[in-house]
Amino acid sequence: MESVSFPPLSRVAICGGTHGNEMTGVYMVREMQKQKMDKTGSLSVSIILSNPRAVEACRRYIETDLNRCFTSDLLSSPVTDSTPYELKRAQELNAQVGPKGSEEAVDLLIDIHNTTSNMGLCFIFYSIDWVTLHILKYIQSKMTSVDIRAIQLDLPISEAYSLESVGKHGFAIEVGPQPNGVLRADIYNMVKEAVDHIFSWLQEFNSGSTFEGGEVEVYTLVKSVDYPRDAVTGEITAAIHCQLQDNDFKLLQRGDPIFLSFSGETVKYDDEELYPFFVNECAYYEKKIAFHLGRKIKLTFPSINLTG
Amino acid sequence: MESVSFPPLSRVAICGGTHGNEMTGVYMVREMQKQKMDKTGSLSVSIILSNPRAVEACRRYIETDLNRCFTSDLLSSPVTDSTPYELKRAQELNAQVGPKGSEEAVDLLIDIHNTTSNMGLCFIFYSIDWVTLHILKYIQSKMTSVDIRAIQLDLPISEAYSLESVGKHGFAIEVGPQPNGVLRADIYNMVKEAVDHIFSWLQEFNSGSTFEGGEVEVYTLVKSVDYPRDAVTGEITAAIHCQLQDNDFKLLQRGDPIFLSFSGETVKYDDEELYPFFVNECAYYEKKIAFHLGRKIKLTFPSINLTG
Structure with a gap:
């Protein structure tokens, strides 16, 4: 496979509280804001509590699931009196870290989620993206005592409905099992370590390091x-x-x-x-999903470095 | 210790959904209603979904915590336009299975709860009650592969704030860990088995069996x-x-x-x-409780049989 090049990945967004009762992201984002991590080496980091009203209420959402609002159609729909809070908030976030699909969008958007399912730490992303696969492989090599997996949802970017689709590159970090409304230190530490490794990878990449190609296993969604x-x-x-x-x-x-x-x-x-x-998964009772089923595939990715 | 006698324990209430997002009791009560278990041998069983509006919303409560509404003062407080839904519901339940402290109250009230804490199956009760301790010991002898413990809250009955205090005898069954809004089959089966054993004990007691005295360990609340x-x-x-x-x-x-x-x-x-x-415990974040601390004591109880 030929190697690929990208411009620096210097504008990053870390989001938590997209679902207001998934506590790892809520507390991680608050702590990063407190530690003033918005400037970290070569990185300019937007640290975002995505759904503050839902966080305040400790509920997944107030009117509609924020993390289903980021399709191109919804992001460009006109705001009226009956527009749900979360759709307005999605458009705000799109203005802040997007617009989705544009040159102004952040280079990498990471959204932190929890699940009540026993899924360990799991990347979720849409199209096959070399940056995401490199970061996945890097974290797998660094955090060997944790199960780190990835799920790919095969949707065109315009139909991708979740927050991470707003960045030029992006993925969700889904970690469990953790009950909604509860914060577990083991899971908090796991995600903190993952975010630290992501930042290290980005710094190395931005400083000109080449990362070798390789192979990762990924689960693709077949049905629910x-x-x-x-x-x-x-x-x-x-x-x-x-x-x-x-x-x-x-x-x-x-x-x-x-x-x-x-x-x-x-x-x-x-x-x-x-x-x-x-x-x-707790939140999927209302979505009529007891579990998803997927296929395991192997993805080969090329070596990657900074544009010349 | 001298033996003690009680009249038949034939009027029983099984309650679930007192907290609307604790799913074991919600589904257990619905299934018992479907199976028409309101007449079971010598028992007349009231099967009650305690907080239907909170169950519908899959939230702990709508306006105030129902399971803090059963003090004598609150149960006798006048209803006004500003009375929270749950206090009105507490008074309804008190009329249905109480009144608390009266001869008309059900003989035994069991309220099924879940916790996100890793507590196994735990009885919670107020004053030291021979019937409760006998049932506890009986279940411990039948379900040997499960940790079955008991917590005693030392409050006078008038200040006892939770639903089980409405019965002549009563206790909560608190089972975890289970996330709010999630139903686990292992925990459902555990509680189902416990309820079956309780019914067996009651049938045996009502048919005239004598149960020997003994000793159980109980945790008493010291502080939070x-x-x-x-x-x-x-x-x-x-x-x-x-x-x-x-x-x-x-x-x-x-x-x-x-x-x-x-x-x-x-x-x-x-x-x-x-x-x-x-x-x-998830619900205790808002109550400003990270954990409770208690002392372990041993309680000796006398043999028990039916009033002659």
Whole structure:
């Protein structure tokens, strides 16, 4: 693979509290603001609490899920009296660190999330982006005691709905398991370490280092599975089975139990072998998702350096 | 110790959803209603979703914490336009399964809760009550693979603020760790098994069995510890230390780390040896409680049988 070059990655945004009850990002962003980390070596860092009203209320969102508001259509929709708070806030953020798809957008946008699923530390991104893959590989090489994985959502950038899609490069860091509204020190430390490594990589890159190409494993989203539900009331009639609970990224095979109904029956998996993730994520009950299923692929990436 | 006698314990209430985002009780109550378990052998069972509006919103409460509304003063306070929804609901529940302290109250009230703390299955009750201690001992003997503990809150019944205080006998079953808004099958099964054993004990008692006296360990609440906070903003400046996190009921000794500040300093425990519980409970951030501390005591209880 031929090597690729990019201009300096000096304008960075670190966001937390995009979902107001995911506490790692909330406290990380507040601490970075307190430590005045907006100038760090070659980096100019925007440190952003994305959804302050939801943080204040300790809820995922006030009117609508902020992290579904960053499609090109929504970002350019006119504001009226009935525009939800979060869509207005998305347009503000787009003005601050975007505009999405423009030359003025920050070079790298990192958005910190938590999940109640047992997913360890997970990058989530859209199109295959060499910078993101290099940073992923770098962190994997530095944090060997932690499971660091990546999920790729295959959507064109205009349809990419989450905050990280506003940067020229960007990804979400999704870390769990952590209950909403709770801050765990182990997870806080893990994310802090990851952010420190990202900053180190950026400094090295901006100072002219070449990073060799390589290969990473990535999970691609194939489909989502809903809970069994009562046909009349729509209420769920089963929980994630104990053998699937906490087993994100372990290959699901035909015949494996996936649900346990409240009356005691086991529902078994009966489809092609895929990898589950976001298993029993709190916020996905309302989105009718019990878990996602994905395929594991290998991505090869070229060596990377600063534009000449 | 002399043996004691009680009249039949035939009117029972099983409550869930007193906090609307604690899902075990919500789904257990719905399933018991579906299975029409209101008549079970010698038992007449009121199956109650305590806070339906909070359940609907998947929040702990709508206006005020329902499970702090059951003091005698609050239950007898006049209802006005500004009375919070939950206080009105408390008075409704008191009319339905109480009135508290009266002969008409249900014989046994069990309220099902979840915590984000790693507390296993835990009984919580007020005054020392022989029926509760017998049921506790019985469940401990039946469910040997689960940590089953008990916490006693030493308050006179008139000041007892939670729903279980409305029954002639009563206790909360507090089970964790489970994130708010999430249902775990392992915890659901554990609580289901406990409720089944409670029903068995009641049937045996009502049929005239004598239960021998014995001894149980109980934790009594000594005090609560708040998070370190910023003197100006009031925001927390530290998380529960990794060495305390998930270690509910493990003796805390002088010098043990209890908090890790966001800037990296460890705060150590510097007080008498006590047992922590409700460590990092989500709902207690707003109550300014990082964890409770208690003492472990042994309680001896007499043999018990039906009034002759």
